[in-house]
Amino acid sequence: MGLIILFILVLLAFLLSISIGVVSIPFRSIVDAFWSFDGSREQLIVRDVRLPRALVALVVGCSLAIAGCVMQALSRNDLAGPELFGINYGAALAIVIAMFVSGSASTYLFASSALLGAALAGIFVFLLSSLGRGALTPIKLVIAGSTMNLLLASITQGILILNEQSLDTIRFWLAGSLTGREMETFWKVLPIMAIGLIGGLLISKHLNIIRLGEEMAQGLGQHVFYIKALCVAVVVLLAGSSVAIAGPIGFIGLAVSHLARAIAGHDYRWTIPYAAGAGSLLLLLADIGARFILPEQEIPVGVVTAFLGAPFLIYLAQRKERAT
Known part of the structure; x- marks a missing residue:
């Protein structure tokens, strides 16, 4: 019943995202945009601007939320998020290098290079965490991810300083935005997201055991290394494809996981489906709010999620400190 209610709320938010915006459009024109399209300005806004934006918010919010659940179960850290794998900075560095080499700033270049950079960063952090004595542990994962984040961020900033044109072009993407996304690129990245979503649902029962600790999982006959490798693959696919489409949108993976729990x-068999719906709902509502915070101007949705997520992160840190 809870999932049904959540699905209805997501559907209402999706319809609301298509219906309202800076430009006021009558409800009749919104209906005609799908049933009797005549090429008018209002109908073009609905079909070419608002509908793609709502679709991107729907799938990106869902993907980031599931990636956050998997990441927190894998690291056994309630303050962890997909960003811990260096995915955001890996994607940003790949885009900056691609722009610096090719001199192009196409949306397809952004998406393809971001996906490649995110995947390479996530895989490298996983391999780095697995080196040395003992298996991959949460503390090794946190240290490797934090180190890689600092390294990738430093290299990215260094290249941007040398090339101001790249800085001007990439600035809006780095803020995390759902506007101006080409549907052709979206449809190309969507199968990668779908694989990650299916993988997240399939490994949900194993996350319950991984959450208990490595020794407990091994005692129950689980192949811990392979399960962790699958978790890393799911996070890279979901968060990497999300960054490729919409840029680095923070706090969705962190906050939604706690709301779902x-x-x-x-029980992650229920937590992940709830997180998927709640992530889509939160990002859709944040994108709607981004259209009206400043009059006659829209701000990137990543700014809104950061504004909402920062107090929540402080609250979680204080609660964790009181618990210890």
Whole structure:
């Protein structure tokens, strides 16, 4: 019943995202945009601007939320998010290098290079965490991810300083935005997201065991290394494809995981479906709010999620400190 209610709320938010914006469009024109399209300005806005934007918010919010759940279960850290794998900075560095070499700033170049950079960064962090004595542990993962984030961010900033044109072009993408996304690129990246979503649902029962600790999981007959490798693959596919489409949108993976557990409990077979719906709902609502915060001007949705997520992160850190 809870999932049905959540699905209805997501559907309403999706319809609301298509219906409202800076430009006021009558409801009749919105209906005609799908059933009797005549090429008018209002119908073009609905079909070519608002509908793609709502679709991107729907799938990106869902993907980031599931990636956050998997990341927190893998690291056994409630403050972890997909960004811990260096995915955001890996994608940003790949885009900057591609622009610096080719001199192009096409949307397809952004998406393809971002996806490649995110995947390479995530895989490298996983391999780095697996080196040395003992298996991959949460503390090794956190250290490797934080180190890689700093390294990639430093290299990216260094290249941007040398090339101001790249800085001007990439600035809006780095803020995380759903506007101006080409549907051709979206449809090319969507199968990668779908694989990640299916993988996240399939490994949900294993996350319950991984969450208990490595020794407990091994005692229950689980192949811990392979499960962790699958978790890394799911996070890279979901978060990497999300960054490729919309840029680095923060706090969705972190916050939604806690909201889903508060509703569904700690059974990831239920937490992940709830997180998927809640992530889509939160990003759709944040994108709607981004259209009206400043009059006659829209701000990137990544700014809105950061504004909402920062107090939540402070609250989680203080609660974790009181618990210890």
